[in-house]
Amino acid sequence: xxxxxxxxxxxxxxxxxxxxxxxxxxxxxxxxxxxxxxxxxxxxxxxxxxxxxxxxxxxxxxxxxxxxxxxxxxxxxxxxxxxxxxxxxxxxxxxxxxxxxxxxxxxxxxxxxxxxxxxxxxxxxxxxxxxxxxxxxxxxxxxxxxxxxxxxxxxxxxxxxxxxxxxxxxxxxxxxxxxxxxxx
Numbered sequence: 001x002x003x004x005x006x007x008x009x010x011x012x013x014x015x016x017x018x019x020x021x022x023x024x025x026x027x028x029x030x031x032x033x034x035x036x037x038x039x040x041x042x043x044x045x046x047x048x049x050x051x052x053x054x055x056x057x058x059x060x061x062x063x064x065x066x067x068x069x070x071x072x073x074x075x076x077x078x079x080x081x082x083x084x085x086x087x088x089x090x091x092x093x094x095x096x097x098x099x100x101x102x103x104x105x106x107x108x109x110x111x112x113x114x115x116x117x118x119x120x121x122x123x124x125x126x127x128x129x130x131x132x133x134x135x136x137x138x139x140x141x142x143x144x145x146x147x148x149x150x151x152x153x154x155x156x157x158x159x160x161x162x163x164x165x166x167x168x169x170x171x172x173x174x175x176x177x178x179x180x181x182x183x184x
Contacts, residue, residue: 008119009066011111016066016080016119023067024050026076030099039137040097042159042168061085064124068098068112077103080116082129090127092120096140104139113147121175130172134159141169148173148181 009016028050030036037045065081078098085092096112098104120126131149133140149171157165 008123011115013071013108013111014068015071016115017069019067023076036099039140042134077108080112082120090125092126092129094129094131109143110146113143117147117173117178121178127175128172132168132170135167135169144171148178
């Protein structure tokens with residue numbers, strides 16, 4: 001039964017899938033891109049083995065991960081995830097990565113965010129989705145803001161890169177805020 005004409009797993013440009021055979025190898029290739037790793041996480045950048053991704057792509061009671069594929073083909077372009085789900089507080093954190101530079105700046109990130117928030121609020125019945133992003137990742141900040149996330153605060157100078165310090169920006173969106181955006 002669906003409550004709207006929209007599929008939870010289909011957006012304007014993308015669809016959510018489970019991991020396919022070979023996806024761990026592709027995610028490992030994404031991890032060889034220094035810029036990708038520096039935008040994705042505040043940890044130090046190290047390429048990963050395919051086995052690291054195969055182990056992480058397991059559905060658990062406190063995390064959900066989707067692979068991102070364009071509607072027109074089965075090519076893996078990235079992932080989105082809800083993790084550290086606190087069922088008692090109806091809250092989760094999210095992460096997203098678009099792997100290849102040629103797939104960035106095409107609206108895939110905003111589409112993935114819209115789908116992930118629809119899933120979080122309609123399927124999982126969450127009330128809050130939060131994230132943190134490094135201040136130099138301006139394309140991600142624009143995508144998060146466009147999707148309705150609000151800056152809540154900053155961890156000042158918490159990320160050090162090549163002799164410079166950057167803030168970690170904390171952002172979130174609440175179910176009521178997201179629903180209001182859908183009604184406009």
